[in-house]
Amino acid sequence: MNDKTPCRPSDVINYMKIHHDVNVSYDKAWRGREIALNSIRGTPKDSYVMLSTFSDALIRNNPGTYTAKEADDEGRFKFYFMALATSIDAWNYCVPVISVDGATMKNKYLGTLISACTIDGNSQIMPLAFAVVDSENDLSWSWFFRNLKVVFGEHNEMVIVSDAHKSIENGFNVVYEIAEHGLCAFHLLKNLKKNHKSLPMEDSFNKCARTYTPLEFEYYMRQLEQLSPSMRHELEAVGRHKWARAFFRRKRYQVITTNISESMNSTLKEQRELPVIGLLESIRSLIQKWFYERRTKWSFQRTQLSIYAEDMIRESLRQSRSMNIYPVDQHEFEVHHRKEQFVVNILNRTCSCRQWDLDLIPCSHACIALSTRNLNPIYTLISSTMSQI
Numbered sequence: 001m002n003d004k005t006p007c008r009p010s011d012v013i014n015y016m017k018i019h020h021d022v023n024v025s026y027d028k029a030w031r032g033r034e035i036a037l038n039s040i041r042g043t044p045k046d047s048y049v050m051l052s053t054f055s056d057a058l059i060r061n062n063p064g065t066y067t068a069k070e071a072d073d074e075g076r077f078k079f080y081f082m083a084l085a086t087s088i089d090a091w092n093y094c095v096p097v098i099s100v101d102g103a104t105m106k107n108k109y110l111g112t113l114i115s116a117c118t119i120d121g122n123s124q125i126m127p128l129a130f131a132v133v134d135s136e137n138d139l140s141w142s143w144f145f146r147n148l149k150v151v152f153g154e155h156n157e158m159v160i161v162s163d164a165h166k167s168i169e170n171g172f173n174v175v176y177e178i179a180e181h182g183l184c185a186f187h188l189l190k191n192l193k194k195n196h197k198s199l200p201m202e203d204s205f206n207k208c209a210r211t212y213t214p215l216e217f218e219y220y221m222r223q224l225e226q227l228s229p230s231m232r233h234e235l236e237a238v239g240r241h242k243w244a245r246a247f248f249r250r251k252r253y254q255v256i257t258t259n260i261s262e263s264m265n266s267t268l269k270e271q272r273e274l275p276v277i278g279l280l281e282s283i284r285s286l287i288q289k290w291f292y293e294r295r296t297k298w299s300f301q302r303t304q305l306s307i308y309a310e311d312m313i314r315e316s317l318r319q320s321r322s323m324n325i326y327p328v329d330q331h332e333f334e335v336h337h338r339k340e341q342f343v344v345n346i347l348n349r350t351c352s353c354r355q356w357d358l359d360l361i362p363c364s365h366a367c368i369a370l371s372t373r374n375l376n377p378i379y380t381l382i383s384s385t386m387s388q389i
């Protein structure tokens, strides 16, 4: 018996008769069922009071923290949501792409832990919010998104990335109006592998999902098509604007998959065996530890941007040394590299390779154009996202 399996007193009567050859009265079966449910989910009074006490202490010790909870008709807790003040503050310095995922809890309650994470300017996981729900369905996901929206808002650059779970899409559609929903490329690849078992599609698919231009997308899509014509059909049916960076209607930055959520879930693998409050408390303490370590590291850092952004620019500058540049006018440049040509506009911060446009970090072509004008690529990156927190 668990809280997700419908269990009526008549089921208890039948079970006892079949498995133990014992006749049980309806009244006894009803009382037995109640005791079993309470031991799995806690008594209504215990679980709700304990969560309320936990929430009060959490908010008292971390002002600005947001929590929400909901009980079922019998007063037992059903959903719980938590976003710590540190995560809420850090959101302003993160890319506006949120990865969400649900992971089964392994304690007696057997609910689901939902997590929402993003990446900071240093390309590190930034946990934003967590929820414990009875199971993954339209109701629990829409409740989660409603609370996520209360805390982190919604704007036209915002993206939520998830696997293809129907309830996530339904919940998203109910709550969000202008944010965009994107699919995880890794899960899509997993399905593709299931349908075309022995075909070596991984490399072409990954390039198809990650490339910046429609032209290159088509090149890799044709490679997939050569392996199996039905692969293009399957991927087009999903909608290229859902999973391919070149066609996505917003910026995905480095969040092409839900890997950050899965890393978070695997970090919390052992904690997911704890009772609900133990799990929530260990998440709080983990986030506190991460923030302490990151702040300590940043306090010793003397760079203008995050280490990640500066490393990317340094690498682009290195690559740009082998390129040739031809000015078109004061702002526009043509950059030749091997047999390829790119057009950079330093005023609009664009390059025809689309990397500067979509990642907001100058590409190698932009770096040579900026250097030609004696501009330092690092100082053109006036984006709070890539600065230090």
Ligand SMILES: [Zn+2]
Pocket (backbone or CB within 6 Å): 342, 351, 352, 353, 354, 355, 356, 363, 364, 365, 366
């Ligand atoms: Zn470029």
